[in-house]
C-alpha cells in the first residue's frame with residue numbers, strides 16, 4: 082500500500098499524493114534490506130575567528146554552489162539569546178565537496 086513519508090498514513094492503491102501533506106506517496110514501507118541513502122559526512126574546511134569572517138567564507142562557498150554548515154548555527158539553536166562567549170566559527174561542507182570547497186576558497190583569496 083502506498084503511504085505518505087511524512088504522516089505515515091496509508092492510502093489505497095492508485096493514490097499518488099497525500100492530500101494532507103501534499104507529498105508524493107511512497108510505493109511501500111521501507112524494508113530492512115533497503116539501505117538508507119548514505120549522507121555525506123561534514124568536514125570542516127575553514128575556521129574563522131568571528132562571525133563576519135565566517136559569513137565571508139560561507140558566501141564564497143555558497144556562491145560556488147556548495148552547501149555549508151556552520152557550527153554557529155547549532156550554537157544559536159541551543160542558545161537563542163546569544164549569551165556567553167562565541168565559539169570559534171567552524172565552516173563545514175559535505176565530504177564529497179571538500180576539494181571543490183578548498184579550491185573555491187583558494188581562488189577567492191587570490192582576488
Ligand SMILES: [Zn+2]
Pocket residue numbers: 085086087088089090099100101102103104
Ligand atoms: Zn501525509
